[in-house]
Amino acid sequence: MDLLPCGHAAYAGPGRMCRHLLADAERHRHVRLLTGRGIEYDRCCRDCAKDADQGERVDLLAACEGCTGRCEADWSIIGWQGTPGIGRRPEPCDTTVRDTPLPADVVDFAPVDGGGSTWLLLDRDGRIGRFDADxxxxxxxxxxxxxExxxxxxxxxxxLRRRLHADAGGRFAAVVNDFGHHGQVLDLRSGAVTLVLDGGDERPDTVPFSAAMFEYRGRALVMHRTAWNRLDVSDAATGELLTSRQPTSYTHGRPRPGHxxxxxxxxxxLSPTGRHVLDDGWVWHPIGIPHVWDVHRWLDDNVWESEDGPSLHPLAQRAYHWNNPMCWLDDQRPVIAGLGGDDEAMLAGVRVFDADTGSETTAFAGPTGALFADGLRLYAAAAHGLQVWDPATGEHTGTVPGFVPTRHHRGAGELACTDGPVLRRWRTPSAPTPAS
Known part of the structure; x- marks a missing residue:
């Protein structure tokens, strides 16, 4: 085996490194120089990056897996230079967007089952109604x-903004203050409030109100934050707490609880069936660390699963970077936006993970904006219009100009947004065929 420029007789690692990184084994922080082939990159120090930016030649040398590996942590990236390679494979794409007049001054909306394009609407006066867009x-x-x-x-x-959540059947709804700490769950048959929500007053301004509605074992449930560091699940019909556990907090000077x-x-x-949940949270000093865990295990086997259970996995660490687009490709694969480890050194793109292991399975550059998926395609709501991507190859396959959706109706196979007095809808290629 030949001796590599890094001084080690070993297998070469991916990419090359500048002489300064090779000479200093303690130096990890680096700029990634994109080669134009996907997200392939070389590594160099800040000074060499400046030289490269000015068109000067930078010596980049092969290094072993150990030397390249010490620079692989997300937090070690201080910037990107160059242009990633983005594959393009144009496919037929129906760009028809349907505009439907809205019956109220809508501040938020949520999909519900109803045999078609059925939505719950939340208006500016707090009213919740059922709307058939067809x-x-x-x-x-x-x-x-x-x-307020x-x-x-x-x-x-x-x-601060009002946010509407709904169970699939459309019987229950939750209205919460994103970036605040108040909310409530309502039974839409009776109009009664079944549960008052309070997410606590410890920095609620840093995150949307943690809330999601789902069905499990024939019950409509709501997952909701009850303190900055605690999530619970309650029965939407009765308000019964299903995840009782203590203690989850402590006062200064006392020992920390075990969990x-x-x-x-x-x-x-939530993943499409509600089996897993992806949590876009953060820790001091501000580092976004999305976590994923098994909801069924939490409800059936281990009430501490959301704190330290075996199915709980961190997916990334990104300084000052949370409240960013995420979605699920299917019930097993969460997707998070952004390539990098710092809010100031982030490349547009996505990373795909395995929910059972927390390991990254693929990543590619290009998608930007809110993310949605239907199992076959990934959709990114870029500012100029919807992008369609093939998550298996990372190729851009189509665009719907001027359409920037905010919600996904899986049952109807539609992406949608509100635009003043109208609801705008676009059918995904894999949408079910409407009944005749």
Missing amino acids: SGDWTVLAASSVP EPDHDPWAGHE YLDYFHGALY
Whole structure:
């Protein structure tokens, strides 16, 4: 085996390194120089990166797996230079977007089952109604009364906003204050409030209110934050707490509890069947660390699963980087936006993980904006319009110009957004055929 320029007789690692990184075994922080072949890159120090940016030649040398490996941590990236290679494989794409007049001044909306394009709408007065976008039928079902939070001081530009969540059947809804700490669950048959939500007052301004609705074993359930570092699951119909456990907090000067979690829970993303949940939370000093775990195991086997259970896996560490797009390709593969380990050194793209192991399975550059998926294609709501991607190859296959969706109706096979007085909808290629 030949001696490599790094001084080691070993297998060569991926990419090359500048002489300064090779000479200093303690130096990890580096700039990644994209080669134009996918997200393949070489590594160099800041000074060499400046030289490269000015068009000067930079000597890049082969290094062993050990030397390249010490620079692989997300936090070691201080920047990207160059252009990634983005594959393009144009496919037929119907760009028809349907605009339907809305019956109210809508502040948020959520998909529900109903045999077609059926949605719950939350209007500016707090009313919740059922809307059939195909027929235009609109029925007001209940009125929410979530308290205002006039003392809210926006952090990093995150204004307080009302958010609507719904169970698949459309009987229950949760209205919460994103970047606040108040909310409530309502039975839409009776209009009654079944559960008052309070996410606690420890930095709620840094994250959307952690809430998600799902069905399990024939019951409509709501997952919700009850403290900055605690999530619970309750029965949506009765408000019964299903994840009772103590203690989860402690006071200064006392020993920490055995399962104590030092983590600020963030936005929650349930997999299509509700088997897994993806949590976009963070820790001090501000580092976003998305976590994934098995919801069924949490409810059936281990009430501490969300704190330190065996199915709990961190997916990445990104300084000052959370509240960013995420979704599920299917029930097994979570997707998070951004390539890199620091908010100031992030390349547009996505990383795909395995929920059972927490390991990254693939990554590719290009997608930007809110993410959605239907098992076959990944959709990214870029500012200029919807991008369609093949997650198996990382290729860009189509665009819907001017359409920037915010919600996905899996049952109807639609992506949608509100635009003033209209609901805009686009059918995904794998959408079910409408009934005749």
